[in-house]
Amino acid sequence: MTNVLSASVSRWGVLALLVLAPIVAQAQEATLNQANTAWILTSTVLVLFMTIPGLALFYGGLVRSKNVLSVLMQCFAITCMVSLLWFAFVYSLAFGDGGALNQWVGGFEKSFFNGVGFDSLSGDIPETVFAMFQLTFAVITPALIVGAFAERMRFSAMLLFSAFWLILVYAPVTHWVWGGGWLQEMGVMDFAGGIVVHVNAGVAALVAALVLGKRKGFPETAMPPHSLVITVIGASMLWVGWFGFNAGSALAANGAAGMAMLVTHISAAAGSLAWMFREWLAHGKPSVLGIVTGMVAGLGTITPASGFVGPLGAIIIGTVAGLVCYEATQFLKRKLHIDDSLDVFPVHGVGGIIGTAMTAIFVTASWNGVGLPEGQSVMGQLWVQVLGIGATALWSGIISWVLLKIIDMAVGLRVNLEEETEGLDIALHEERGYIL
Numbered sequence: 001m002t003n004v005l006s007a008s009v010s011r012w013g014v015l016a017l018l019v020l021a022p023i024v025a026q027a028q029e030a031t032l033n034q035a036n037t038a039w040i041l042t043s044t045v046l047v048l049f050m051t052i053p054g055l056a057l058f059y060g061g062l063v064r065s066k067n068v069l070s071v072l073m074q075c076f077a078i079t080c081m082v083s084l085l086w087f088a089f090v091y092s093l094a095f096g097d098g099g100a101l102n103q104w105v106g107g108f109e110k111s112f113f114n115g116v117g118f119d120s121l122s123g124d125i126p127e128t129v130f131a132m133f134q135l136t137f138a139v140i141t142p143a144l145i146v147g148a149f150a151e152r153m154r155f156s157a158m159l160l161f162s163a164f165w166l167i168l169v170y171a172p173v174t175h176w177v178w179g180g181g182w183l184q185e186m187g188v189m190d191f192a193g194g195i196v197v198h199v200n201a202g203v204a205a206l207v208a209a210l211v212l213g214k215r216k217g218f219p220e221t222a223m224p225p226h227s228l229v230i231t232v233i234g235a236s237m238l239w240v241g242w243f244g245f246n247a248g249s250a251l252a253a254n255g256a257a258g259m260a261m262l263v264t265h266i267s268a269a270a271g272s273l274a275w276m277f278r279e280w281l282a283h284g285k286p287s288v289l290g291i292v293t294g295m296v297a298g299l300g301t302i303t304p305a306s307g308f309v310g311p312l313g314a315i316i317i318g319t320v321a322g323l324v325c326y327e328a329t330q331f332l333k334r335k336l337h338i339d340d341s342l343d344v345f346p347v348h349g350v351g352g353i354i355g356t357a358m359t360a361i362f363v364t365a366s367w368n369g370v371g372l373p374e375g376q377s378v379m380g381q382l383w384v385q386v387l388g389i390g391a392t393a394l395w396s397g398i399i400s401w402v403l404l405k406i407i408d409m410a411v412g413l414r415v416n417l418e419e420e421t422e423g424l425d426i427a428l429h430e431e432r433g434y435i436l
Contacts, residue, residue, distance in 0.1 A: 033124035036252045040129050043248025047136035050241035051143050052079055057234030058296075059147050062289075062342050065226040066423025067151045068433035074155070078143045078162050085166060086135045087113060093171040095134065095179045103182040105172045123251060133248060134174075141170055141197045147342030148205030149212050152420055155428050157413045161403055165204060169399050173200050173392050187373055188388040189363060189381070191260065192249035194304025194356040195388050202349020203393045204400040205340060211404045212413055214339040216420055228288050235292035239268055242299045246306040256370075260306035264299065267306075267318030271298020274322025290326075297325035297347050301355035305362060309369045313362030320358070321351050353389050360385045 056075035060068045082090075089111040096106030110116060113131065122130035142162040149158070176183040177190050190196060215223070225231055246264045250257035275294025280286040301321035302314055309317070328346035332338050340346065360382040363369035372381055407413060414420075419427035426432065 031121060031124055032126070033252070036123075036254075037125045037129055039253040039257065040125050040133050040248055040251060043244035044129065044133045044136055046241045046244025047133070047140065047248065048079075050238055050245060051136070051140045052076055054234050054237035054241050055140060055143055057230050058238060058292075059150065059234070059342055061227040061229065061231030061234060062147075062225045063150050064223060064423070065434055066425055068226065068230075068425065069429055069431055070155070070424035071146065071150055072433075073429060074146045074158055075143050077155075077159060078146070079139050081159060081163060082139045082142065082166055083135060085163060086131075086138055090138065090166060090171050091131050091134065093167070094138075094174040095131075097180075098175070102180060103185075104175070105181075106175050106179055125251065130251070133251075137193060137197060137245075138166060138170060138174075141193075141201050142166055144197070144201040144344055144348055145205045145208060147344040148209045148340045150341040151424060152212060152215050152341075152414050153208075154412060154415055155424075156411050157407050160407050160411065161208075164403050164407075165400060168403070169200065169204065169396050170196075173395065176391070177388065183384075183388050183391070186384050186387070187376065187381070188384050189308055189359045190304045190356065190388065191307040191359075192246040192303045194300075194352045194359070195392050198300045198303060198348045198352025199356065199389055199392050200352075200396050202345045202347075202352055203396040205344035206338070206349060207397050207400040208404060209338055209340040209345070211401065211408070214337070215341065216417060218339045219333060219337055225289060232288060232292055235295060239295060239299065242268070246303055250307055256307045259310070263309055263311060263314035264302055264306050266311055266314040267302035267321065268295045268298040270315045270318030271295055271301065271322040271325075274298075274319045275326045276322075278323055278326045293329075293343065293347060294322040294326070297321045297351050300348050300351035301325070301358075304352065304356040305359040307370075308359055309362040310367060313358075313367045313369060317355060317358050317362065321354060324354060325350050356385050356389050357382065 052075055056072045059071045059075070063071055089108055091113070092108050092110035093106045096108065096110045098104065098106045101107075116127045116131060118126075120127040142165055145162070145165070146158070174196050175181045177188060177196050178184065183195075188195070217223070242264055243261050247257040247261040250260060272291045272295040275297060276286045276291045279290040298318035298321045302317050305313065305317060325347050328350045329343045332340060332343075332346050360378055361367070363372060363381070364378060365371045372378065404413060415424065415427060
């Protein structure tokens with residue numbers, strides 16, 4: 001009797017599975033949002049476009065002609081190296097489950113994209129798309145630091161520093177803010193990378209400039225950009241790509257993405273004009289270099305707030321960015337004589353700090369932002385934002401300094417004086433950017 005009953009139950013179970021299987025499959029398919037997936041795929045292309053060719057051309061035009069290929073090479077090599085490290089284990093460190101250490105860093109369970117297949121999802125988009133989107137952020141962040149030591153760092157030293165900085169600095173900070181770490185739990189607001197990208201890279205850039213020292217002739221010898229045409233082309237690519245950077249960080253094709261795109265554009269325009277007019281007032285003429293640098297300052301500064309603030313907040317944030325970042329560049333080079341070659345810290349670092357702090361103010365409903373978390377005050381949120389800035393700056397600064405010192409002892413950081421005079425294109429790569 002028991003066997004008959006078991007057989008009957010089994011038959012009914014099989015029948016139920018056959019009937020319900022299509023329904024379950026449809027439910028699983030329904031969790032994938034094709035519109036969101038299409039938008040993040042597009043955003044991923046835009047963000048990668050920011051590094052190569054955008055940032056590479058922006059930086060390449062700013063250096064002297066004898067070093068243009070070295071900068072392009074550094075951006076390209078970083079893109080390739082970071083991509084493989086991300087696949088190997090850095091994605092897992094940033095977004096995996098760290099178990100007992102999850103407050104600080106992820107684990108290794110997603111190493112070599114273990115479990116990241118055709119059907120695995122992150123929210124309502126494929127995890128492959130999420131991982132690739134985040135990879136483009138991991139690529140551009142160390143590439144930004146290149147601008148601080150342009151024209152004087154060994155290529156081997158650059159590769160070593162970028163690799164270990166990605167592992168020891170970028171991955172933990174990303175986990176803190178976006179991967180379920182302690183700052184995310186505290187409620188820090190960083191929509192698209194004010195802390196993770198700009199404060200993080202900006203502080204590392206300042207440390208690198210201090211450790212390497214000045215270029216030969218700085219600040220007495222003028223070192224103007226060799227091609228502002230190339231720089232403007234690169235800057236224009238950055239402006240377009242930044243829409244993917246900020247609006248894509250909504251991880252959905254929704255109102256937050258739309259607002260992020262709008263405020264990104266407004267802040268860039270405000271930052272450009274603010275820097276242009278400030279420079280015009282100071283020197284009597286507006287410069288092309290000034291207006292494009294102001295644009296980058298406006299973009300970097302709105303990044304943490306995009307998706308949280310409204311247009312009025314964006315125009316104020318962008319204007320403040322253009323004015324303050326301009327003064328920061330002047331102070332760093334003219335007063336402190338720190339040779340941050342392409343102004344990474346005063347533009348990205350200072351901009352990231354300003355934007356992250358101002359998010360606490362302009363996120364409020366009174367400024368047409370999305371509003372503060374329930375029960376949170378402006379001062380309370382500001383404290384969380386400042387804590388995030390301070391912790392990231394401290395971690396990035398200390399680890400960057402240690403890495404640079406170790407690499408200097410191992411392979412040497414700087415090219416020699418003869419190589420620096422000749423130019424890195426010939427000295428390190430035996431090639432010329434221009435055949436005369």
